[in-house]
Amino acid sequence: MGLGLLASRAMRPLRNSHSSVFLRTIVSKPELQSAESSAAAQAPPEPDLPPRTPVGGARIHFPNPEDAIEVFVDGYPVKIPKGMTVLQACEVAGVDIPRFCYHSRLSIAGNCRMCLVEVEKSPKPVASCAMPALPGMKIKTDTPVAKKAREGVMEFLLMNHPLDCPICDQGGECDLQDQSMAFGSDRGRFTEMKRSVVDKNLGPLVKTVMTRCIQCTRCVRFATEVAGVQDLGMLGRGSGEEIGTYVEKLMTSELSGNVIDICPVGALTSKPFAFKARNWELKGTETIDVTDAVGSNIRIDSRGPEVMRIVPRLNEDINEEWISDKTRFCYDGLKRQRLNDPMIRDADGRFKAVTWRDALAVVAEVALQAKPEEIVGIAGRLSDAESMMALKDLLNRMGSNNVWCEGTGTQPSADLRSGYIMNTTISGLEKADVFLLIGTQPRVEAAMVNARIRKTVRANNAKVAYIGPATDFNYDHQHLGTGPETLTELAEGRHPFCSAISNAKNPVIIVGAGLFEREDKDAIFATVEAIAKKHNVIRPDWNGLNVLLLNAAQAAALDLGLVPESTNSIESAKFVYLMGADDVNLDKLPNDAFVVYQGHHGDRGVYRANIILPASAFSEKEGTYVNTEGCTQQTLPAVPTVGDARDDWKIIRALSEVAGLTLPYDSVGGIRTRIRTVAPNLLNVDEREPATFGPSVKPEVTGKMDTTPFKSAVENFYMTDSITRASKIMAQCSAMLLKK
Amino acid sequence: MSFTLRSVKVPPNSANLEEARSRVFEFFKTACRSLPSIMDMYNLDDVASKSQLRSVISSEIRKNSHVTNPKVIDMLLFKGTEDLNNILEHAKQRHHIIGQYVVGPQGLVQDLDPKDRGMSNFLKNFYRSNYF
Numbered sequence: 003m004g005l006g007l008l009a010s011r012a013m014r015p016l017r018n019s020h021s022s023v024f025l026r027t028i029v030s031k032p033e034l035q036s037a038e039s040s041a042a043a044q045a046p047p048e049p050d051l052p053p054r055t056p057v058g059g060a061r062i063h064f065p066n067p068e069d070a071i072e073v074f075v076d077g078y079p080v081k082i083p084k085g086m087t088v089l090q091a092c093e094v095a096g097v098d099i100p101r102f103c104y105h106s107r108l109s110i111a112g113n114c115r116m117c118l119v120e121v122e123k124s125p126k127p128v129a130s131c132a133m134p135a136l137p138g139m140k141i142k143t144d145t146p147v148a149k150k151a152r153e154g155v156m157e158f159l160l161m162n163h164p165l166d167c168p169i170c171d172q173g174g175e176c177d178l179q180d181q182s183m184a185f186g187s188d189r190g191r192f193t194e195m196k197r198s199v200v201d202k203n204l205g206p207l208v209k210t211v212m213t214r215c216i217q218c219t220r221c222v223r224f225a226t227e228v229a230g231v232q233d234l235g236m237l238g239r240g241s242g243e244e245i246g247t248y249v250e251k252l253m254t255s256e257l258s259g260n261v262i263d264i265c266p267v268g269a270l271t272s273k274p275f276a277f278k279a280r281n282w283e284l285k286g287t288e289t290i291d292v293t294d295a296v297g298s299n300i301r302i303d304s305r306g307p308e309v310m311r312i313v314p315r316l317n318e319d320i321n322e323e324w325i326s327d328k329t330r331f332c333y334d335g336l337k338r339q340r341l342n343d344p345m346i347r348d349a350d351g352r353f354k355a356v357t358w359r360d361a362l363a364v365v366a367e368v369a370l371q372a373k374p375e376e377i378v379g380i381a382g383r384l385s386d387a388e389s390m391m392a393l394k395d396l397l398n399r400m401g402s403n404n405v406w407c408e409g410t411g412t413q414p415s416a417d418l419r420s421g422y423i424m425n426t427t428i429s430g431l432e433k434a435d436v437f438l439l440i441g442t443q444p445r446v447e448a449a450m451v452n453a454r455i456r457k458t459v460r461a462n463n464a465k466v467a468y469i470g471p472a473t474d475f476n477y478d479h480q481h482l483g484t485g486p487e488t489l490t491e492l493a494e495g496r497h498p499f500c501s502a503i504s505n506a507k508n509p510v511i512i513v514g515a516g517l518f519e520r521e522d523k524d525a526i527f528a529t530v531e532a533i534a535k536k537h538n539v540i541r542p543d544w545n546g547l548n549v550l551l552l553n554a555a556q557a558a559a560l561d562l563g564l565v566p567e568s569t570n571s572i573e574s575a576k577f578v579y580l581m582g583a584d585d586v587n588l589d590k591l592p593n594d595a596f597v598v599y600q601g602h603h604g605d606r607g608v609y610r611a612n613i614i615l616p617a618s619a620f621s622e623k624e625g626t627y628v629n630t631e632g633c634t635q636q637t638l639p640a641v642p643t644v645g646d647a648r649d650d651w652k653i654i655r656a657l658s659e660v661a662g663l664t665l666p667y668d669s670v671g672g673i674r675t676r677i678r679t680v681a682p683n684l685l686n687v688d689e690r691e692p693a694t695f696g697p698s699v700k701p702e703v704t705g706k707m708d709t710t711p712f713k714s715a716v717e718n719f720y721m722t723d724s725i726t727r728a729s730k731i732m733a734q735c736s737a738m739l740l741k742k
Numbered sequence: 743m744s745f746t747l748r749s750v751k752v753p754p755n756s757a758n759l760e761e762a763r764s765r766v767f768e769f770f771k772t773a774c775r776s777l778p779s780i781m782d783m784y785n786l787d788d789v790a791s792k793s794q795l796r797s798v799i800s801s802e803i804r805k806n807s808h809v810t811n812p813k814v815i816d817m818l819l820f821k822g823t824e825d826l827n828n829i830l831e832h833a834k835q836r837h838h839i840i841g842q843y844v845v846g847p848q849g850l851v852q853d854l855d856p857k858d859r860g861m862s863n864f865l866k867n868f869y870r871s872n873y874f
């Protein structure tokens with residue numbers, strides 16, 4: 003660990019000067035007590051070669067090469083851009099400075115004083131996180147003065163911190179625990195009573211034990227800066243200082259779970275995870291999230307066959323280091339309402355468990371009796387690319403081409419990739435200065451994209467305009483209108499906001515994928531493109547026209563060309579294959595149609611199903627997903643499948659063989675080779691494939707826009723798919739946190 | 743335990759493939775010779791015949807016929823000897839023997855359905871479990 007490394011490095015100069023004392027890394031010793039004498043005894047610093055690697059692979063980006071300055075960290079020279087703090091300079095030099103309040107993505111508070119270092123010619127140790135590095139500064143991180151200072155700070159912090167590590171959920175991953183081991187004193191001098199603080203109720207997600215709080219204010223800064231809610235604050239002064247909501251109130255943010263990660267101690271911990279497991283008994287699996295189209299990078303921590311928690315993983319291009327509450331807490335849905343056996347509906351309407359052999363035989367028989375144009379296949383919002391490929395191939399072999407992914411509407415256009423992905427990229431949004439959101443509520447549709455927009459709004463005062471039904475934003479915005487008329491006004495240049503877009507350097511238009519479901523979507527997209535053209539949103543160096551997708555499966559489905567042949571195939575269908583599709587409207591389906599539901603949850607799709615084939619959920623399989631910006635990512639299996647479930651693509655492959663239409667692949671490798679011939683970008687994992695052509699090559703659209711206003715695409719942020727709908731925590735959240 | 747240790751002495755490594763080969767034959771013969779007492783001990787007469795068990799032993803040995811490294815052969819022989827000794831010591835029970843050597847790893851469930859004959863390995867594995 004970084005700290006242990008640091009601690010052992012802290013030991014080295016001592017060894018040089020006083021070869022007799024190196025029994026322990028951190029001890030209080032006479033030479034530490036009198037800083038000056040030992041500083042004098044210090045040997046002149048010699049550069050520590052070969053160069054050290056920066057902490058955590060910290061990268062430096064020089065915006066302007068002239069602005070580079072050189073500082074010395076423990077005698078080792080580093081070049082850093084002007085304006086970096088001393089702490090960042092040390093990080094670049096490979097020295098991990100202990101810290102509590104500093105967080106690279108939050109503003110600097112400088113109130114914990116743990117990061118004290120010695121700077122030559124400065125009379126006192128300085129708080130490195132708040133001190134800008136100056137040219138030629140000589141920073142010393144492992145001198146007795148610095149160590150003494152840290153030891154002192156540690157002692158003060160531990161004065162009021164309870165010694166309840168054995169029952170604290172942060173134990174084992176607690177910054178205070180680690181740093182007191184590395185930098186603290188070996189004895190305490192405090193004999194009085196510790197203070198205690200009343201716990202606050204922050205809602206169903208975050209558990210508080212406020213006595214443990216060390217007042218670093220990270221959570222307050224996170225709430226105000228990143229989450230954009232003014233719920234948390236600091237009350238009182240001195241030893242009466244407390245973190246809390248000013249009034250008795252819950253924390254209503256879709257990002258509130260992140261305070262659990264940033265709190266350096268166990269003051270804010272996860273309520274659903276409380277007392278469930280210790281972090282060292284968990285197995286981490288690095289995978290991605292599928293509850294929205296962002297594809298946040300997550301780590302699934304599991305113990306045995308059970309998912310215990312989900313935590314974010316750093317990915318600067320997608321989710322930085324945050325995830326939404328839905329992503330973090332949906333995991334209990336993976337344990338409830340699961341389908342674990344193939345089942346057939348009896349004549350009396352009850353489901354009866356059968357073997358795979360019988361189930362597949364029945365499905366194959368019915369499928370072969372249906373006429374090709376009566377066969378329909380619908381992929382669900384959580385489907386991975388492999389299974390969608392297999393489904394499409396199987397249906398094509400049966401002679402039907404009516405296969406699509408739910409949420410893409412009746413007539414998706416998969417021809418131009420730029421027409422359904424986020425062309426600016428999620429991280430590219432930070433360069434924008436004007437946003438025009440059309441029919442999308444990013445806060446509920448893609449919380450991480452919304453966090454980026456908020457970041458941009460805070461950083462460069464970007465303007466945000468919004469067209470759609472009234473909704474909640476956590477940044478300033480202008481509500482231009484609710485429907486297509488406003489679009490027409492913008493396209494014709496009659497709207498006052500036009501000047502803002504055309505004067506912008508990097509304007510961004512984001513269109514919500516909810517509009518895909520509208521009948522007049524071609525006309526709407528044509529109008530949006532007209533706006534883009536008129537205001538120069540698409541330039542060779544900047545593509546600001548974006549679509550914000552809703553589901554994890556959507557982009558891959560369109561990449562693979564899952565486009566239905568006819569718009570009303572459901573009305574005449576006799577055989578419907580739902581691959582995890584729960585949100586399709588089956589009202590128009592004839593009563594004698596045979597419905598196969600393949601999926602992992604007994605959700606809406608099951609109500610109408612005649613036969614159930616249990617499949618594995620995203621935490622149990624390896625699957626390829628493409629996120630809304632076109633970045634291909636893969637999930638990895640963290641836990642075994644439930645019951646007798648099988649991976650989606652395997653079920654379809656097996657069914658194809660039983661039906662006598664054997665698909666030409668029987669391994670993941672084989673199916674990926676097949677995908678390569680259709681959409682090679684799906685094999686470049688962790689890479690973003692930009693769209694090649696802009697909308698300029700699109701054919702002319704003739705059609706008029708309807709005047710019905712836009713609808714919101716996501717009614718309930720916490721419950722959007724079969725996993726989140728099965729989750730108890732998400733149900734609590736929607737009951738308590740959603741404003742009615 | 744001491745009994746096991748006594749009976750499974752570790753012989754010196756085979757010097758070459760030839761020596762290892764002859765040891766295998768030795769082992770096979772020993773195993774075959776102990777078959778009558780094993781069948782007695784575990785009451786196997788009503789489930790298997792001597793010749794059946796003999797061919798099971800030989801097929802177990804043939805399973806490793808591709809091994810050419812004398813050290814590996816020695817190791818496999820050691821395992822075989824150990825197993826044989828365990829059986830002779832009555833350290834196993836009847837169902838162990840039946841499960842391992844009479845019925846075989848396929849279990850009692852055999853795909854006897856004539857429809858399943860032309861089934862691919864994929865489908866066979868699919869019916870068995872999700873992990874293959």
Ligand code: SF4
Nearest residue numbers: 215216218219221265
């Ligand atoms: S609750 Fe945690 S993050 Fe917030 S101030 Fe206290 S210690 Fe810091």
Ligand code: FES
Nearest residue numbers: 103104114115131
């Ligand atoms: S990290 Fe510098 S004062 Fe807290």
